[in-house]
Amino acid sequence: MSLNDAVRNPFARGSLLMRSGATAGDRTAIARLTLVVLVILSAVAIALSVATGASDASAVNVIGALLTGADDTALSMRDRIIVFDIRMPRALLGFLIGAALAMSGAVMQGLFRNPLADPGLVGISSGAALGAVLMIVLGSALPAGVMLALGAYALPFAAFVGGLLTTLLLYRIATRGGQTSVATMLLAGIAIAALAGAVTGILIYMADDKQLRDITFWGLGSLSGMTWVKLFAAGPIILIALLVVPFLSRGLNAITLGEAAAFHMGVKVQRLKYTAVVAVAGAVGASVAVSGGIGFGGIVVPHLLRIVIGPDHRYLLPAPALLGGVLMLGADMLARTLVAPAELPIGIITALAGAPFFLWVLLRDRTRNGW
Amino acid sequence: MITARNLTVSLSGKTIVHGVSLQAKAGALTAIVGPNGSGKTTTLKAIAGELASKGDIAINGHDIRALEPWQLAIKRAVLPQAATIAFPFTVREIVRLGLTVGPNRHAERVDAITADALAAVDLAGFAGRFYQELSGGEQQRVQLARVLSQIWEPMLDGEPCFLMLDEPVSALDIRHQLAIMQLARRYCEGGGGVIAVMHDLNLTAMFADHMVMMKGGRIERAGPPVEVMTDDAMEAVFGCRMRINGVPAAGVPFVLPHTASA
Numbered sequence: 001m002s003l004n005d006a007v008r009n010p011f012a013r014g015s016l017l018m019r020s021g022a023t024a025g026d027r028t029a030i031a032r033l034t035l036v037v038l039v040i041l042s043a044v045a046i047a048l049s050v051a052t053g054a055s056d057a058s059a060v061n062v063i064g065a066l067l068t069g070a071d072d073t074a075l076s077m078r079d080r081i082i083v084f085d086i087r088m089p090r091a092l093l094g095f096l097i098g099a100a101l102a103m104s105g106a107v108m109q110g111l112f113r114n115p116l117a118d119p120g121l122v123g124i125s126s127g128a129a130l131g132a133v134l135m136i137v138l139g140s141a142l143p144a145g146v147m148l149a150l151g152a153y154a155l156p157f158a159a160f161v162g163g164l165l166t167t168l169l170l171y172r173i174a175t176r177g178g179q180t181s182v183a184t185m186l187l188a189g190i191a192i193a194a195l196a197g198a199v200t201g202i203l204i205y206m207a208d209d210k211q212l213r214d215i216t217f218w219g220l221g222s223l224s225g226m227t228w229v230k231l232f233a234a235g236p237i238i239l240i241a242l243l244v245v246p247f248l249s250r251g252l253n254a255i256t257l258g259e260a261a262a263f264h265m266g267v268k269v270q271r272l273k274y275t276a277v278v279a280v281a282g283a284v285g286a287s288v289a290v291s292g293g294i295g296f297g298g299i300v301v302p303h304l305l306r307i308v309i310g311p312d313h314r315y316l317l318p319a320p321a322l323l324g325g326v327l328m329l330g331a332d333m334l335a336r337t338l339v340a341p342a343e344l345p346i347g348i349i350t351a352l353a354g355a356p357f358f359l360w361v362l363l364r365d366r367t368r369n370g371w
Numbered sequence: 372m373i374t375a376r377n378l379t380v381s382l383s384g385k386t387i388v389h390g391v392s393l394q395a396k397a398g399a400l401t402a403i404v405g406p407n408g409s410g411k412t413t414t415l416k417a418i419a420g421e422l423a424s425k426g427d428i429a430i431n432g433h434d435i436r437a438l439e440p441w442q443l444a445i446k447r448a449v450l451p452q453a454a455t456i457a458f459p460f461t462v463r464e465i466v467r468l469g470l471t472v473g474p475n476r477h478a479e480r481v482d483a484i485t486a487d488a489l490a491a492v493d494l495a496g497f498a499g500r501f502y503q504e505l506s507g508g509e510q511q512r513v514q515l516a517r518v519l520s521q522i523w524e525p526m527l528d529g530e531p532c533f534l535m536l537d538e539p540v541s542a543l544d545i546r547h548q549l550a551i552m553q554l555a556r557r558y559c560e561g562g563g564g565v566i567a568v569m570h571d572l573n574l575t576a577m578f579a580d581h582m583v584m585m586k587g588g589r590i591e592r593a594g595p596p597v598e599v600m601t602d603d604a605m606e607a608v609f610g611c612r613m614r615i616n617g618v619p620a621a622g623v624p625f626v627l628p629h630t631a632s633a
Contacts (some may be wrong), residue, residue: 026498266444
């Protein structure tokens with residue numbers, strides 16, 4: 001293979017990366033380099049996301065004015081509100097949501113030993129949707145005090161609880177004699193999703209026009225309307241999951257050889273499965289609760305990174321988190337600016353850009369993956 | 372030493388192993404043989420701690436059910452019959468998975484042991500290859516390298532370690548069958564122990580110190596191969612009349628691993 005080929009396709013057999021010698025087959029270096037690049041990209045994406053938007057408000061001016069303590073009147077109140085109260089929570093929460101969805105995909109794929117697994121498989125999406133619709137249609141029947149206490153949190157709270165409860169139920173169904181069968185969980189997940197869909201359907205049938213509109217808006221999914229309140233509600237749950245999950249990396253590596261092999265290698269398999277499922281349910285539940293149903297690359301992002309850095313979860317958990325956040329903000333920036341001052345649903349952007357790219361990658365690597 | 376006393380294993384209500392008692396000594400290769408479905412693999416899995424079972428199982432005097440998974444993992448390693456992997460791991464990455472517990476997890480030892488383990492299974496130079504691109508026999512040897520690296524020293528803290536191998540040579544050509552059995556013998560000579568489920572009776576006769584013959588979930592015969600391998604035992608266990616050390620009728624060639632040199 002010529003150097004030219006190696007540079008063009010550094011991951012092909014016999015290329016620079018896979019050269020023989022002491023480091024053959026060791027992708028640690030490229031994985032670490034990838035992480036460094038992704039950290040830088042993440043900072044850039046968050047900064048750009050705060051700096052750009054449909055309005056001409058200048059983030060540099062706003063922050064500069066704050067730092068130098070310039071008089072407030074020099075800066076319009078409108079710009080401050082746009083930068084601080086609209087763009088910042090949107091950028092931070094958008095990043096967290098993208099990170100949560102992509103990392104959860106990597107966790108589920110490792111746990112189910114299947115590159116096509118995604119968080120939706122464990123019932124989170126269907127449960128969250130059911131929770132949200134229940135709250136929209138039947139929330140008015142709750143005691144007024146409860147609704148008042150929940151306030152703006154009512155809908156996200158219901159979605160979060162719905163997702164978590166469905167996941168725990170599935171986990172219980174799939175656990176017998178202290179052993180959780182991931183295959184049973186997968187199959188029961190399909191049944192539970194159908195059931196939740198049917199109940200959601202009944203509720204939609206019962207709903208009045210206003211409720212129908214609320215359901216549709218929630219289901220479309222969007223990063224608009226992110227506030228500091230939502231950030232403080234969902235952010236901590238997502239952050240805890242993002243920080244806990246990397247501790248599962250060695251166990252997830254071992255479990256790719258099978259649950260028995262993981263046990264042989266010293267992994268507490270049952271605890272690993274429980275921690276992974278609850279962390280994913282929490283992170284994805286919180287994300288779906290505040291952003292609605294954003295279809296996103298829980299499959300695509302980990303798959304792309306697996307091609308570059310390999311399936312070692314010590315890197316394959318943090319890297320998808322960072323790339324997921326970056327791509328989410330990138331898609332959101334396009335969604336906000338392409339048809340400004342209107343806004344495209346972000347799901348359209350992620351699907352339009354992501355799907356063809358994913359297909360191209362699949363076709364290119366067909367032989368290696370044995371598909 | 373690994374001791375199992377009165378071991379009974381039931382899978383989904385059906386009793387597969389009935390009151391099996393066996394000992395696997397350090398420094399010795401113990402082979403479990405028997406027809407398909409005789410409970411060999413189930414016995415091995417129960418001893419590995421992977422299956423729920425009744426009866427006593429102890430490794431070096433410690434009840435295995437009282438040990439944490441990591442405590443077991445530094446004293447015994449298990450080679451499963453077959454492993455499919457859904458993700459594109461390189462050979463080096465697979466072997467390295469074995470090096471996450473015990474004293475071998477330390478970074479400065481990982482690369483050296485990975486290379487030594489691959490050389491031991493005759494796969495030096497394969498570290499950069501993708502596991503999924505290898506042949507079945509090569510994959511089996513990669514898994515063996517991973518298992519070896521998990522308990523690379525046959526003795527740890529003065530106690531022997533045990534390799535539990537489920538049909539370790541089933542996918543290998545004759546040269547590699549011999550090489551892997553010799554590798555298992557060297558592990559025993561280093562002070563460790565080996566328990567292997569075997570189908571090849573000739574290799575078992577050549578390499579095993581202790582031979583356990585199972586049938587219908589029970590032990591039918593046990594002892595050194597030279598004692599237990601009799602015409603009657605073959606018929607009783609395998610249901611097939613064969614003559615030990617009999618020479619076939621002229622005209623049909625035969626070849627025995629015993630005659631291999633180097």
